[in-house]
Amino acid sequence: MDSFEVSRRQKNEVEILEIKGYLDAHTAPSLENAIQELIDSDTYQIVINFRDLAYISSAGLGVLMGFIENIREHGGDIKLCEMNEKIYRVFDLLGFPKIYDITEKEEDAVQKFNR
Amino acid sequence: MKNKKQTYHLKIPGKTENLELIRTFVSRLAQMSGFDEDDIYKIELAVDEACANVIKHAYEGKGKKEIDLLLEIDYKKLTIIVTDEGVGFDVNNILKRDMKEYLGQMKVGGLGIHLIMSLMDDVKLKSKPGEKTEVRMTKYLVKDGKIKSKQVDDG
Numbered sequence: 001m002d003s004f005e006v007s008r009r010q011k012n013e014v015e016i017l018e019i020k021g022y023l024d025a026h027t028a029p030s031l032e033n034a035i036q037e038l039i040d041s042d043t044y045q046i047v048i049n050f051r052d053l054a055y056i057s058s059a060g061l062g063v064l065m066g067f068i069e070n071i072r073e074h075g076g077d078i079k080l081c082e083m084n085e086k087i088y089r090v091f092d093l094l095g096f097p098k099i100y101d102i103t104e105k106e107e108d109a110v111q112k113f114n115r
Numbered sequence: 116m117k118n119k120k121q122t123y124h125l126k127i128p129g130k131t132e133n134l135e136l137i138r139t140f141v142s143r144l145a146q147m148s149g150f151d152e153d154d155i156y157k158i159e160l161a162v163d164e165a166c167a168n169v170i171k172h173a174y175e176g177k178g179k180k181e182i183d184l185l186l187e188i189d190y191k192k193l194t195i196i197v198t199d200e201g202v203g204f205d206v207n208n209i210l211k212r213d214m215k216e217y218l219g220q221m222k223v224g225g226l227g228i229h230l231i232m233s234l235m236d237d238v239k240l241k242s243k244p245g246e247k248t249e250v251r252m253t254k255y256l257v258k259d260g261k262i263k264s265k266q267v268d269d270g
Contacts, residue, residue, distance in 0.1 A: 025167040026131035058226035093233045
């Protein structure tokens with residue numbers, strides 16, 4: 001089975017979610033739960049690291065869309081980093097680079113919160 | 116596969132847990148047809164989106180009905196026809212949506228059909244309220260006499 005995993009760590013008061021595997025309509029609820037947990041603990045500065053993500057469908061992008069308004073209203077943001085070319089293309093096709101900060105390196109995404 | 120049209124049929128319960136199996140089925144056949152890695156990824160994603168839409172919108176995630184996938188392969192193209200047993204919708208409502216404005220409103224969902232249209236060469240949607248929906252999408256190996264991807268000759 002294609003699997004999907006989310007793990008959490010912190011860097012300079014920013015929460016990093018590392019996502020791994022295949023993110024589709026079946027696995028998207030795992031990412032949704034992980035982000036909801038952060039919001040429940042009043043954590044609104046979030047970076048998602050896509051380094052180990054092999055696949056994404058619009059269900060994964062839909063999760064980000066579902067939270068972004070609430071997170072920004074609380075002064076936070078979801079920033080995205082380390083996407084491979086295939087994953088980035090999906091975001092690009094749907095116009096997401098205009099809405100989200102997408103950086104090559106994780107440290108650049110974290111830095112954007114600390115400016 | 117030169118000059119011969121081959122068809123493959125998959126009828127599968129409409130559950131999200133089957134999306135992986137659907138992707139594997141489609142990507143393997145796209146690979147056999149001679150598409151390159153880039154096109155295989157696009158085909159796989161487009162079919163995933165079409166099936167996920169059926170599961171979410173037509174079947175409301177219940178998984179009791181089936182999704183019907185028909186793949187037609189010939190020397191110049193791969194066509195995938197995804198048919199549901201759902202209740203249909205007004206196609207014009209989807210196609211008229213302005214994506215920029217839609218994203219600006221940060222609405223969830225509805226992204227799938229726009230991805231399908233961006234990823235595939237030719238997409239036809241057939242649906243009416245109260246009837247089943249058919250998404251027919253084609254990727255060309257050969258277009259305007261030019262070979263787009265590496266072709267495999269099955270001899």
